[in-house]
Amino acid sequence: MTAPDFNEADRKPRKLHVVTHGCQMNVYDSARMADILRPLGYTTVDRPEGADMVIMNTCHIRERAEEKVFSALGRLRVMKEEQGGNMMIAVTGCVAQAEGEVLARRAPYVDLVVGPQSYHRLPELIAQAHRKQGVVIDTEFPVDQKFDHLPDVAAPQGVVSYLSIQEGCDKFCSFCVVPYTRGAESSRPALSVLAEARRMVALGAREIALLGQNVNAYHGEGPDGATWGLTRLLSEMAEIEGLERLRYTTSHPNDMTDELILAHRDNPKLLPFLHLPVQSGADKILKAMNRKHDAEHFRRVVGKLRDARPDIAFTSDFIVGHPGETETDFQDTMKLVRETGFALAYSFNYSPRPGTPAAALSQVPDEVKNARLYELQAELRRQQDAFNAATVGLTTPVLFTGRGRYDGQVAGRSLWLQPVVVEHGAELTGQIRNVQITSTNTNSIVGVLLPQEQIAA
Ligand code: SAM
Ligand code: SF4
Numbered sequence: 001m002t003a004p005d006f007n008e009a010d011r012k013p014r015k016l017h018v019v020t021h022g023c024q025m026n027v028y029d030s031a032r033m034a035d036i037l038r039p040l041g042y043t044t045v046d047r048p049e050g051a052d053m054v055i056m057n058t059c060h061i062r063e064r065a066e067e068k069v070f071s072a073l074g075r076l077r078v079m080k081e082e083q084g085g086n087m088m089i090a091v092t093g094c095v096a097q098a099e100g101e102v103l104a105r106r107a108p109y110v111d112l113v114v115g116p117q118s119y120h121r122l123p124e125l126i127a128q129a130h131r132k133q134g135v136v137i138d139t140e141f142p143v144d145q146k147f148d149h150l151p152d153v154a155a156p157q158g159v160v161s162y163l164s165i166q167e168g169c170d171k172f173c174s175f176c177v178v179p180y181t182r183g184a185e186s187s188r189p190a191l192s193v194l195a196e197a198r199r200m201v202a203l204g205a206r207e208i209a210l211l212g213q214n215v216n217a218y219h220g221e222g223p224d225g226a227t228w229g230l231t232r233l234l235s236e237m238a239e240i241e242g243l244e245r246l247r248y249t250t251s252h253p254n255d256m257t258d259e260l261i262l263a264h265r266d267n268p269k270l271l272p273f274l275h276l277p278v279q280s281g282a283d284k285i286l287k288a289m290n291r292k293h294d295a296e297h298f299r300r301v302v303g304k305l306r307d308a309r310p311d312i313a314f315t316s317d318f319i320v321g322h323p324g325e326t327e328t329d330f331q332d333t334m335k336l337v338r339e340t341g342f343a344l345a346y347s348f349n350y351s352p353r354p355g356t357p358a359a360a361l362s363q364v365p366d367e368v369k370n371a372r373l374y375e376l377q378a379e380l381r382r383q384q385d386a387f388n389a390a391t392v393g394l395t396t397p398v399l400f401t402g403r404g405r406y407d408g409q410v411a412g413r414s415l416w417l418q419p420v421v422v423e424h425g426a427e428l429t430g431q432i433r434n435v436q437i438t439s440t441n442t443n444s445i446v447g448v449l450l451p452q453e454q455i456a457a
Contacts, residue, residue, distance in 0.1 A: 014052040016042040021068060022059025024249065025211050026093055028162045029116060030057045033092065035154045036122050048079055053088040053126075058095035060177050062351035069095045070106065077109045088112070088129060092119055094181035097139050098355075104135035115139035116167075116182055120149035141183045147192060153199050159401045159430050160413070161205035165193050165220065165233070166212030171252065173279075174290045174358040175322060175350060178213050185213070187220040190228045190236065197237055206430055207245035207271075207399055207413075208237070216251040216260055231259045238269040244432055245399060247417075249275045250317075254293050256301045264309040272309050273343075273416050276301070277317035281336030282329035285322055288358075295336055302340055313343035313387065313416040320376055321350040321369030323361035330372045337379055343387040343416055345380045349373050388418060388440040395450060396420075398435040400428035411444075420445045 016037055020030040033055055034044050048054050054076055059065040069091070080087040090112035091103055097115035104113060111129045114122065118138040129136045147164075168183040169176075197208055212218060215230065222228040228236075230248065237246055246269045253276060264270055276298075280286050283294045305312050318333060337345075349369040352359035391414070400412035404421040410428045411421045414437075421444050422435055435447035 012041055014040075014042045015045045015050060016053045016055070017045050017048045017051040018055045018057060019048070019072065020057045021065060022057075022061065022093065024162050024209065025164055025167070025213070026057050026059060028164045028211055029093070029119060030055070031153075031155065031157055031162075032150055033057070033119050033122060035151055036120065037126075038154055039151070040123055040126075048076060048087075050083070051087060053090065055090045055092055058091060058093035060094035060098045060181055060353070062348060063353070064351070066095055066099075073107045073110065077107070080109055088126065090114060090122075090126075092116070094177065097181040098177060100137045100139045104137060108135065110135055113137045113139065115141075117141050117146055120146040145186065145188070147188050153196055153203065156203035157200065157205065159204060159399060160207045160209065161200040161203075162209050162211050163193065163196055163200065164188070164211045166215050166218045169213045171214065171292070172290060172357075174288060175319060175353065175356055177353045177356060180355060182213060185217060187212075187218050189221040190233055191223050193220065193233060194236060194240070197243065198240055201240055201242045204430060206243065206432070207247070208243060210234075210237075210246070210248040211250075212248075213250065214252045214255060215248045216255040216257075229257070229259070231257070231263045234263055234267055234270060238267050243269065245269055245271055247271045247273060251276050253278065253291075253298050253301050256305070258304070261301070261304045261308050264305055264312060271415055271417070272312040273315075274305065274312060275315045275317075278336065279317060279319050280322065280325070280329070281333035282325070283332075285325050285329050285333075288324050289319075289322060290357075295332065298336070299339070311415075314340065315344040315346070316340075316342055318345060318347040318376060318380075319350050320347065320372040321364040323350070323358050323363055325350075325364055325372075330376075334376065334379060337376065337383070341387075342380060342383050343418075344384050347373060347376050347380060385440070387416075388445055391416070391418065391437045391445065392440060393437065395434050395436045396447075397432045398422075398447070399432050400430065402429055414445065418445045419443070420447050422447050422449050424449055 018030045020026050045051055058069045076089055088111045091110055092114045093116055096113045100113050112125055118140055125136050125138055166187045168185045169178045170185045172179050218230040219227045278298045281295050286294055396414045398412040398414055398420045400410055404411040408423055409421045410424045414420050434450040436450055437445055437447045439446045
C-alpha cells in the first residue's frame with residue numbers, strides 16, 4: 001500500500017460511519033474501505049451522529065438511487081453543522097464517479113468525492129482534505145488495480161462473506177451506466193482471490209459469494225501463468241477447508257459456458273442457485289438493449305443448467321418500459337417468466353440514465369411502465385410463493401447466520417438462499433444443520449431442526 005501522508009496526530013482514535021447503497025459489490029467495497037482506515041485509528045460505528053467521518057458509498061443505476069444520495073447528504077449537512085463542522089463527509093461509489101464535479105457544486109459541504117477505482121487512496125485523500133479548502137475529487141481510472149493496494153481483509157464480514165473478483169464491464173447495454181462508472185472489465189489474479197477467501201474463512205466465513213458485474217466472464221491470471229476462468233477458480237475454492245458453500249453473482253447469459261454449467265453438477269460446494277438476469281423476453285427489445293443474445297439463448301442456458309443440476313433455482317432481473325417496448329414485447333417477457341419459473345426476481349421500470357444510448361430515445365410513458373411492472377411483479381410474487389410452498393416438507397441443510405427476529409429463534413439460509421427460521425435456544429451461527437421446512441409466510445420460511453445424524457434430502 002502507498003504510504004499515506006499521515007502524521008502521528010492524525011492517527012488518534014476516530015469514529016467512522018459507512019452508509020452503503022446499491023449492490024453487493026458496494027457492500028464489499030464498504031468493508032474494504034473500513035479495512036483501509038482501521039490502521040489510521042478509525043473504528044466503525046452504527047450511527048452517523050458524533051462520527052468523525054461518514055462515507056456514503058453510492059449507487060447510480062437508477063434515478064431514484066441517485067436522488068436518495070442527495071436527500072441523505074442534506075441530512076448529513078445538518079449533522080455536520082451541529083458538530084461544528086467536525087465531520088468529514090466522503091461520497092464514494094458510482095454517483096461519485098458519474099457526478100464528481102456536479103456533486104462538489106451541489107453539496108459543497110462534502111469533503112471528498114472518490115470513484116470506485118480510487119478508494120485505495122483514501123488515506124492520502126483524507127490527508128489532502130485536511131489541508132485543503134474545498135472538495136477533494138478523485139475519479140480517475142488508474143492503470144494499476146486497486147486490489148494490489150488494498151490491505152488484507154481484517155474484519156469478519158460474517159458467516160456469509162462477499163468477495164469481489166471482477167470489476168467493470170465492456171458490454172455496454174443500452175440502458176446501463178456501469179461501463180461508465182466502473183470502467184473496463186478486469187479480473188483479479190486467482191492467487192489474490194484464493195488468499196482473500198482463505199482469510200475470510202479464517203475470520204468465520206462458511207459461504208463465499210464471488211462478485212462481479214459480469215462475474216462469469218472472470219478471466220484472472222492463474223499462478224501457472226495461464227488464464228483461469230470462473231470454473232477453475234471455483235474448483236480451487238472448493239478445496240478450501242472450512243468453506244462449505246460457494247456461489248457467484250451477477251452472471252450474463254452469454255458467459256454461461258458449458259464448462260461452468262457442468263460445474264453446477266460437479267462442484268459439490270456450489271449452491272443450486274443462480275442469479276441470471278435476462279431483462280426482457282422479447283428479441284426486439286433484447287436487440288435494442290444490446291444484450292447480444294435472444295430469448296431462446298436464455299431458455300437454452302436455463303435448460304442445460306436444469307439438466308446439470310435438477311434442483312437449481314433461478315433468480316433474474318427484468319426491466320420494463322425500455323424505449324421501443326410495445327405491449328406485445330412486454331407479453332413476450334411475461335411468457336418467458338411463466339415458462340421459466342423463478343424462485344425470486346428483481347424488476348424495475350426503465351430509468352433513463354444520462355449518457356447512455358437508450359436515454360436519448362423516445363420514452364415509454366410512466367403510466368404504461370407502471371401498469372406493466374405491476375403485472376410482472378404480481379406474477380413474480382406468485383412464482384416466489386409457489387417456489388417456497390413447494391419446499392414445505394423438504395429437508396434441507398441450513399447455514400445458520402445469527403439469531404432470528406424473535407426470542408428463541410435462530411435464522412439461516414437454505415440451499416436456495418431462502419431465509420429460514422427455527423425455534424432453538426442455543427447458538428448455531430456458522431453451523432450447517434438439517435432442517436425440515438414446515439411452513440412459509442411472506443418474508444420467511446419456518447422449519448424444525450432435525451437431529452444431526454439425519455441426512456438432508
Ligand atoms: N451485469 C448485470 C447484467 O448484465 O445483468 C447487471 C448489473 S446491474 C448493476 C443490475 C440490474 O439493474 C440490471 O440487471 C438491470 O435489471 C438493472 N438496471 C440497470 N440499468 C437500469 C436502468 N437504466 N433502469 C432500470 N433498471 C436498470
Ligand atoms: Fe450493465 Fe450488466 Fe449490461 Fe454490463 S452487462 S452494461 S453491467 S447490464
